[in-house]
Amino acid sequence: MSNVARHRLFRAGVAGALAAAVLAGCAAGPFGHCATGFEAFERDTLYFGRAIPTGGQVSDADWADFLDTRVTPAFPQGFTVLDAAGQWRGASGQVVREPSKLVVLLHPRDAKADAAIATLIDTYRQRFAQEAVLQERQSVCARF
Template sequence: MKIFRTQHTARYRFRGKPARKRRNTAAQDGLTIVCLASSLALSACSSLPRLECPKEEPPSVQEMLYFGTDGPAGIVSRSQWSDFLKFTVTPRFTQGFTVWQGDGQWQSVDGKVQHESTYILSLVHPDNDSNEKAVQEIIGRYKLQFRQEAVLRVKFPACTSF
């Protein structure tokens, strides 16, 4: 009589026949959910990985912000975008930034795929609380002013030199 546990199926077999699969109890299911939720929550708290930069290139952050232009109030015009840059972005990032236009696609909360023109803002700055606050303000003001559902933010470490 051989009893063994297979590595991949985690079922016990008796004479080559699978035994009944043991059911998890509610407590085991709850523990599994708590463990998964905890690991997801902890991973969300992690900061950007440290980048080893040469002495002459201080560590920074590069951010890409994607601003959709279609909204309930109509399309964000070039002049509206220029004013937004002048009055909202420039005062917060006087050291400079880069902007270009693209065509984007995303899925809204209601599940519909949206196609629209997009303004892309690239910022390179030191990783500190004041710059984090400035980026959050830019995103918040754009969403409020142009009644946008979202602004995509992509952030990653960088080394800079001038």
């Protein structure tokens, strides 16, 4: 095995070990703790595409209603919404470009938050005929 191949294998092993630690619930990285004054949280970023497959897009009024009636009651402590331009390849193989909204949630890791996020994703997918809503999760340290 060449040195280049060994180096790639080592990097893949380190990346895999770090990913496994995070997936196992290791708060805030490979050392499992937060610095003094910080608390361990989960940060979920949800990517909501606004293009409706049958035509049109999720209106500003419909988006505001979704935030007011679904997201706010599920996460009353707060969240952040960002505008984005997304691109992805759907199940049909076609590339979809669409305006998107990102919702960033910072919360303790628990079953209640996990269930609330799953419900938000399912509700949005059904209500606006979406093929998918991307969820990205990271363990982080935060202070307020």
